[in-house]
Amino acid sequence: MRLIEVISRWMGRVEVVLAGAEDELRAGEQALAAGDPMIARALAHSVLKRLPGSLLGLALLADACEAAGLDAELALTLEELASLAGSNADVWVRLARARQKTLAPVEEVRDTLVRGLAVASPGSEARREALLELADLDLAQGDGARAELWLERLADRRSPEVALRRAEARLAQNDVTGARAAIEEAPSDPTHGRAELIRGRVLAVAGDKAAFVSLIRAYVLEVPGAGELLSSTLAWGPSDDEIRARVRLVVEHREEAKLARWRAAFARADGRRDEARAALRDALEGGDLTAAPPLLDAALEDGDPAALAVALAAVPGGEHDPTVIDARKLPDPTKLGNSEELAPLLDRMATVTSERARPWAEAVRKQIALLWIPPSGEPAAWGPLLERLDAHAQTLHDLEATARISELSAERTRPVRVAIVGEFNAGKSTFINALMGADVAPTGVLPTTATLHHLRYAPDPIARILSEAGPERIVPVGQLRATLKGISPDAIRRVEIQLPLPSLTRVEIIDTPGFNAPDVRHGEAARAAFDEADAVVWLFDAGQALKQSERLVLDEAKAARIPVQILVNKADRLSPADLGKVMDRVAQELGDLGVASWTTPLALSARLALAGRLGDEKALAASGWTAVQTLLDEQLVGRSTELKERALRRRAARIVAHLRQRAVTLADQERTAHDSAVQHAKSMARLSALLDRDAEEIAKALSTSLEPALQAWQGDLSVVVTGREREAVASDPVLMRYRVERGLARAVPPLCDALSALAREKSRERASLALGHATLVEIRPADMVPLARALVRQLAFAGSTSSQALARAAVSTLIEYAFARATPQLPATTATWLERELYSFAEALL
Numbered sequence: 001m002r003l004i005e006v007i008s009r010w011m012g013r014v015e016v017v018l019a020g021a022e023d024e025l026r027a028g029e030q031a032l033a034a035g036d037p038m039i040a041r042a043l044a045h046s047v048l049k050r051l052p053g054s055l056l057g058l059a060l061l062a063d064a065c066e067a068a069g070l071d072a073e074l075a076l077t078l079e080e081l082a083s084l085a086g087s088n089a090d091v092w093v094r095l096a097r098a099r100q101k102t103l104a105p106v107e108e109v110r111d112t113l114v115r116g117l118a119v120a121s122p123g124s125e126a127r128r129e130a131l132l133e134l135a136d137l138d139l140a141q142g143d144g145a146r147a148e149l150w151l152e153r154l155a156d157r158r159s160p161e162v163a164l165r166r167a168e169a170r171l172a173q174n175d176v177t178g179a180r181a182a183i184e185e186a187p188s189d190p191t192h193g194r195a196e197l198i199r200g201r202v203l204a205v206a207g208d209k210a211a212f213v214s215l216i217r218a219y220v221l222e223v224p225g226a227g228e229l230l231s232s233t234l235a236w237g238p239s240d241d242e243i244r245a246r247v248r249l250v251v252e253h254r255e256e257a258k259l260a261r262w263r264a265a266f267a268r269a270d271g272r273r274d275e276a277r278a279a280l281r282d283a284l285e286g287g288d289l290t291a292a293p294p295l296l297d298a299a300l301e302d303g304d305p306a307a308l309a310v311a312l313a314a315v316p317g318g319e320h321d322p323t324v325i326d327a328r329k330l331p332d333p334t335k336l337g338n339s340e341e342l343a344p345l346l347d348r349m350a351t352v353t354s355e356r357a358r359p360w361a362e363a364v365r366k367q368i369a370l371l372w373i374p375p376s377g378e379p380a381a382w383g384p385l386l387e388r389l390d391a392h393a394q395t396l397h398d399l400e401a402t403a404r405i406s407e408l409s410a411e412r413t414r415p416v417r418v419a420i421v422g423e424f425n426a427g428k429s430t431f432i433n434a435l436m437g438a439d440v441a442p443t444g445v446l447p448t449t450a451t452l453h454h455l456r457y458a459p460d461p462i463a464r465i466l467s468e469a470g471p472e473r474i475v476p477v478g479q480l481r482a483t484l485k486g487i488s489p490d491a492i493r494r495v496e497i498q499l500p501l502p503s504l505t506r507v508e509i510i511d512t513p514g515f516n517a518p519d520v521r522h523g524e525a526a527r528a529a530f531d532e533a534d535a536v537v538w539l540f541d542a543g544q545a546l547k548q549s550e551r552l553v554l555d556e557a558k559a560a561r562i563p564v565q566i567l568v569n570k571a572d573r574l575s576p577a578d579l580g581k582v583m584d585r586v587a588q589e590l591g592d593l594g595v596a597s598w599t600t601p602l603a604l605s606a607r608l609a610l611a612g613r614l615g616d617e618k619a620l621a622a623s624g625w626t627a628v629q630t631l632l633d634e635q636l637v638g639r640s641t642e643l644k645e646r647a648l649r650r651r652a653a654r655i656v657a658h659l660r661q662r663a664v665t666l667a668d669q670e671r672t673a674h675d676s677a678v679q680h681a682k683s684m685a686r687l688s689a690l691l692d693r694d695a696e697e698i699a700k701a702l703s704t705s706l707e708p709a710l711q712a713w714q715g716d717l718s719v720v721v722t723g724r725e726r727e728a729v730a731s732d733p734v735l736m737r738y739r740v741e742r743g744l745a746r747a748v749p750p751l752c753d754a755l756s757a758l759a760r761e762k763s764r765e766r767a768s769l770a771l772g773h774a775t776l777v778e779i780r781p782a783d784m785v786p787l788a789r790a791l792v793r794q795l796a797f798a799g800s801t802s803s804q805a806l807a808r809a810a811v812s813t814l815i816e817y818a819f820a821r822a823t824p825q826l827p828a829t830t831a832t833w834l835e836r837e838l839y840s841f842a843e844a845l846l
Contacts, residue, residue, distance in 0.1 A: 092116025144172025424514025458498030
């Protein structure tokens with residue numbers, strides 16, 4: 001409908017008749033109908049000369065300018081018309097379109113449409129057009145959530161215009177399922193170009209080959225953007241020879257086969273990725289900016305930093321495109337900075353959320369993890385790595401992990417730590433005495449308990465008893481056994497024995513109880529050594545090596561990935577021939593178990609070695625200790641850096657696994673909270689739409705329900721104002737305070753109750769229409785108190801007690817209240833990206 005028809009119906013033609021300009025106005029309309037807008041324009045100017053500011057003259061001029069394509073004059077004409085007829089919604093909607101054509105800022109266009117929406121009558125075409133165009137503005141900026149809010153206010157989900165836009169909005173929010181559901185609600189029309197384009201886009205994102213049918217139709221119908229989308233889908237989506245042949249046919253018919261985007265699309269569809277990127281780069285260098293978006297996609301898919309840089313330099317706009325925004329954050333994974341500069345880069349990668357850019361960000365995370373934790377086994381960058389893990393532990397509020405990270409940092413400076421493991425009576429204490437070069441066991445330094453005993457160097461001999469609860473105890477070494485007898489074994493966490501022995505400056509020893517002892521706590525303590533030691537020296541009894549109980553614990557050591565050096569003790573009890581058979585069997589059975597000794601297993605006699613270390617040279621020569629000592633010096637102490645690095649990685653891996661599990665749990669909670677927030681926002685949007693649709697009817701009912709309260713308010717006022725002049729009452733501040741307070745007391749409680757009940761009723765109506773799939777909205781009376789008090793206060797200051805005025809204002813306020821909450825307040829998604837980063841660390845630590 002032409003604007004002059006709208007204005008004529010709105011105000012009539014009396015002023016034009018009185019001014020004698022009716023003939024010119026009618027002639028102008030006839031010229032428009034005959035397809036001669038320039039004559040109509042001239043006649044409109046003639047009318048305006050006779051009658052300046054004539055709404056009908058301006059409307060005729062606007063119609064003529066629109067028909068003639070005079071966008072600038074059209075915008076100026078509508079600006080003037082809007083200033084004179086601001087209550088006409090059609091004028092505002094047309095002004096918004098004119099501003100778009102003249103490339104006005106988006107916010108100016110949006111403000112014009114919002115003004116039109118404010119004065120549009122419920123159910124009017126102008127209101128519908130304003131809402132659809134507001135949704136289109138947001139869709140153009142990639143804001144699907146806000147676009148859906150405008151569409152919900154139409155309360156017309158199944159019309160083609162609404163359903164198609166809803167599909168676009170869902171797609172903008174990465175909800176492919178919701179987008180498909182929306183397009184299925186719209187009736188299929190092969191001649192509707194935009195509908196086919198949207199349908200094809202949704203199906204393409206879903207990876208459905210049926211997308212090509214719709215996209216080819218849109219391309220043939222010459223819908224703007226169809227060619228770009230079809231070529232992109234051909235390049236990235238699933239296709240077969242038949243589909244490619246059909247696309248090639250229509251492209252050749254349009255004589256576009258030589259365009260770079262099509263050459264690149266066909267090359268990529270055939271698997272020639274390098275050729276595809278080269279074609280797009282050639283096109284960009286030739287000035288074809290349409291090649292920038294597909295080159296961006298190709299660069300992200302193929303991980304090509306050079307192509308990405310070229311695409312980003314040429315891609316138009318992009319300030320609202322999540323993929324472009326994220327792509328600008330991505331560094332070259334092969335050219336990262338030093339280890340101290342990588343943490344801020346990890347933080348930046350955490351903000352990358354778009355589907356196409358996320359794999360690149362994942363690759364950067366993995367590359368940083370490998371830079372900090374070299375796969376070669378070289379020492380990791382423990383400083384920044386532990387600092388990063390500590391920050392994550394604090395983010396997850398995990399005090400246990402924070403303490404373990406602190407302990408891990410301190411362990412980097414200690415000597416290599418070796419656990420001595422074996423079954424009860426395998427000779428562990430004797431072996432430790434030989435290793436120390438001192439007869440410490442008989443003095444009670446190593447009492448037999450179900451507790452790990454740590455031997456460390458100290459200038460003075462002392463023993464520290466660490467309890468599960470309570471302070472630690474420090475006693476002289478000679479009193480350790482007696483002290484332990486007076487303490488419940490369950491209360492002891494660990495015993496540290498500090499001795500001034502030079503050998504302890506090079507290696508720390510963990511003495512473990514025999515894991516086959518009757519007390520099961522002995523076995524548990526022995527297994528705990530796998531967590532604390534850097535390496536294990538495993539003593540077999542030559543007379544009964546590799547019993548079933550030993551096999552089970554060896555499996556645990558293998559699972560813990562701790563280096564194990566096998567020693568066969570008590571070799572002096574066997575003949576050389578029998579000892580050789582035992583060593584062969586040990587090697588064979590270790591191989592069957594999949595357990596590799598750190599170096600070749602050795603045989604020894606710890607008893608003779610101890611005697612030799614205490615001065616018996618003949619016993620030392622017969623003990624086999626020389627080979628053992630060489631092994632300890634060269635393969636354990638000599639490779640202490642390697643062993644400690646491996647141990648640090650094992651412990652860090654356990655911490656990372658623990659933190660990652662916490663992150664996974666929190667991420668699940670975040671997703672639940674996110675889904676709940678989105679669902680609540682949708683329900684608020686639908687509530688706002690229903691209230692907006694039935695606003696007049698609701699206001700009438702609300703006015704009726706509020707009438708008793710307002711009459712009571714008026715009665716309170718009549719007591720104190722009877723007989724006084726109206727002007728005096730209005731200017732008296734005391735009486736005004738009385739008016740306000742009585743209004744708050746009388747009207748606010750029933751108004752809050754009524755608004756809460758109204759929201760509940762409309763929410764149930766929406767849920768019923770949705771067959772129970774919508775969430776009921778609960779707006780409590782208490783939630784309405786601030787708004788209700790403001791409305792009543794405003795009414796009181798205006799000197800009114802009208803229930804109708806209060807009801808209209810309350811319904812409008814409730815609509816805006818629901819609409820404002822229709823944008824979800826999404827919770828933080830910290831744990832989701834944190835879990836991904838921890839996964840990268842976990843992979844590197846394996």
